[in-house]
Amino acid sequence: MLYLPSLLSLAIAAQVALATPLKSRTAYEVKEIHQVPRKWSSQGRAPADHKLHMQIGLKQANFDELERHLNEVSDPDHPRYGQHLAVEEVHNLVAPSEEALDLVHEWLMTNGISEFNYSPAKDWINIYIDVRSAEHLLDTEYSVYEHEDGEHLVRTSQWSLPKHLHDLIDTIQPTNSFMRSSPQSTDWIQFEDKYTPPGYKPPTNATIAKVCNLASVTLECFNTLYGTLGYEQKATLLNSIGFTNYLNQTPIRPDIYGFLKLYNPPAAPEAFTFESVEIAGGPAAQDTPLTPAQAAADDFSKEAVLDAETILGMTFPIPVTSFSTGGSPPFEPDLNSPTNGNEPYLTWVTYVSGLKKIPYVISTSYVDDEQTVPKSYAQRVCQEFAQVGARGTSLLVSSGDFGLGNEDSTTCFTNDGKNSSTFLPAFPASCPYVTTVGATQQFEPEVAAFREPGIGFDGKTHGYYASGSGFSYYFPRPFYQDQVVPAYVEALNGKYKGLYNPEGRGYPDIAAQGLYFAFFWNQTLSTTSGTSASCPLASSVLALVNDALISQGKPTLGFLNPWLYSKGYKAFTDITAGNSSSCGVDGFPVTKGWDPVTGFGTPVFPEILELLECS
Secondary structure: OOOOOOHHHHHHHHHHHHHOOOHHHOOEEEEEEOOOOOOEEEEEEOOOOOEEEEEEEEOOOOHHHHHHHHHHHHOOOOOOOOOOOOHHHHHHHHOOOHHHHHHHHHHHHHOOOOOOEEOOOOOEEEEEEEHHHHHHHHOOOOEEEEEOOOOEEEEOOEEEEEHHHOOOEEEEEOOOOOOOOEEOOOEEEOOOOOOOOOOOOOOOOHHHHHHOOOOOEOHHHHHHHHOOOOOOOOOHHHOOEEEEEOOOOOOEHHHHHHHHHHHOHHHHHHHHOOEEEEEOOOOOOEOOOOOHHHHHOOOOOHHHHHHHHHHHHHHOOOOEEEEEEOOOOOOOOOOOOOOOOOOHHHHHHHHHHOOOOOOOEEEEOEEEEHHHOOHHHHHHHHHHHHHHHHOOOEEEEEOOOEOOOOOOOOOOOOOOOOOOOOOOOEEOOOOOOOEEEEEEEOOOOOEEOEEOOOOOOOOOOOOOEEOOOEEEEEEEOOHHHOOOHHHHHHHOOOOOOOOOOOOEEEEOOEEEEOOOEEEEEOOEEEEEEOHHHHHHHHHHHHHHHHHHHHHOOOOOOOOOHHHHHHOHHHHEEOOOOOOOOEOOEOOOOOOOOOEOOOEOOEEOHHHHHHHOOOO
């Protein structure tokens, strides 16, 4: 639904237009150029009548102040720890100035755009516009770009604004973002034979050995490894957890029911009752089994099913919310309905920011190469995540499944496609306002998840898999990493110098099991792997921590990282072995303490409760 600007804003803009020459007619200058990523090629000019849902990100007036609040309420040594902000407080801090709003309104109306709506904080303006009008508005040319796998996007490599608006507008999309975030699950294997990887050491702990089978890792194993087995929830109805779905992924309720019937029977009815929230045309959770066509699509909704099975299985009866955000429809030359242009995080987070109540933990298992996203866009989306964290929600994201950054384990590429080896950090894993989750495998001890190409129970060739790892080029090292990351970098003694940014935000922060999860899809028991599994698993453990906190009248964990890096790491099992070989090199070493493969390691639930003084 479209809303007209307020009459007051229109009146002010009209007065400005009458009193002075129209500022929107001042000279245009290029605002941003972003290299078209490799694997994308132009197929010619975009049809002039193709419709775009354009989102204009206005500069937030007091983001530095919001960040200060976020850091204070997240710092366990600060008097304000846990005093999370209300939605109105967050919106007031980030709302742009009235002058900025009026100048942008003037520019839009001068270009014939009189209908638009806002995000809850008015820091985003939404317009619906055809390509011809967008090209005039931004002094650019849009083309249809094709990915080597056949996907199409309507994009441009650069765009411009009147000079006086450069400092008032951070980003506009869809323009030069080629993000196509994918679920971080690496395979789906249907078999019964056990498999033992080279060098595997069986658990000596009889309890772990009894419930943890490397060939199919179950909820009972997770609960035993991380100490949640037997925990009785005390604040169920006051707690909450959610997960995100993109790219038309949606939970398949009958499959989730089948999984829960096997591994957590009391939770099984919840498969048909957990909340499904649809955003921007995203599909609702499906009440019926997969159709033959859906099953033939191979990857149809596997990520959404995996997230739901893991979270419901681990956290029942905590209320669970599934967020399905529409996006990435196939481009069709005759399609005239607005699309969201495959900007999934932005669409989701601006919706969630407007909610009065947000789940206390939210899991996201989608990533893309940082370099496919313009820096301005990545920074603004990351700032939106900060708003969610300030309200007391822990945002967890997957670190990725390709080690240092490419599905080809032997080579990584710069954004312009040059065949030079350079490491590729992932987004949103590189955002400093989220907690990024890597993957482990085996049980006693756990090691960093890694699988050579060609290894599979069924004898078929499977791609390599390595826990995502790296340092951001877009985001500098956050303050909470100052005590551990420089020491790790120094210990590298110059290794990989020039191939990564030693001053960037390092990730992941923590890790959890991520190889051969027991998985039920298309009414069939199987397994799947990836940080797509690790992220909802770690999120589930933290949701149980929140239960203990809430039951004692304490605030939820909220933005986790300041607590994690100052104290929380003591309650995690340090991972000191494993491999992340990729980009033709051995990868960053897994070491004692924090490392950019497994972070601080895997959670120990009883020790976290003891550290938080709620055991």
